[in-house]
Amino acid sequence: MTNSKLTNGAALLITLAFLLASGWLLYAFGLTGDKAWDRAVVVYNALTSVGFAAVGVLLGTKVQQVNVEKANGEADKAKADAARKADAIKTALTEMGKPPAAAVDEAGGGIAPLTHAQIILRQALQ
Numbered sequence: 072m073t074n075s076k077l078t079n080g081a082a083l084l085i086t087l088a089f090l091l092a093s094g095w096l097l098y099a100f101g102l103t104g105d106k107a108w109d110r111a112v113v114v115y116n117a118l119t120s121v122g123f124a125a126v127g128v129l130l131g132t133k134v135q136q137v138n139v140e141k142a143n144g145e146a147d148k149a150k151a152d153a154a155r156k157a158d159a160i161k162t163a164l165t166e167m168g169k170p171p172a173a174a175v176d177e178a179g180g181g182i183a184p185l186t187h188a189q190i191i192l193r194q195a196l197q
Contacts, residue, residue, distance in 0.1 A: 075132065082128040089122025159195025163188035 093115065100111035 082125045085125035163191040
């Protein structure tokens, strides 16, 4: 079991215990005299702080999970973009090392290797 699942499980158990205790306190002391109700309110306030913390953990982990998934998606896009640009740079460097007659433009004519490398880099960086 991972730490996240353990944390979520513990927070869920605490939340359920809080709800059960709240219901029991309301049922047991809600219709009785003032003294018993005063004591029940003190206990309820203590349970409320723990219960709200547990609910906060549950909600917080869900929000963070969404943020992590979004960040992972953006990182994957950045890696793919970096790989594409690295390939373009390698291709441009290869083109720069070719003799002038080896580079051919779309019309079938020769172009300078440096010019061809510049075209490749411009296309990659757009």
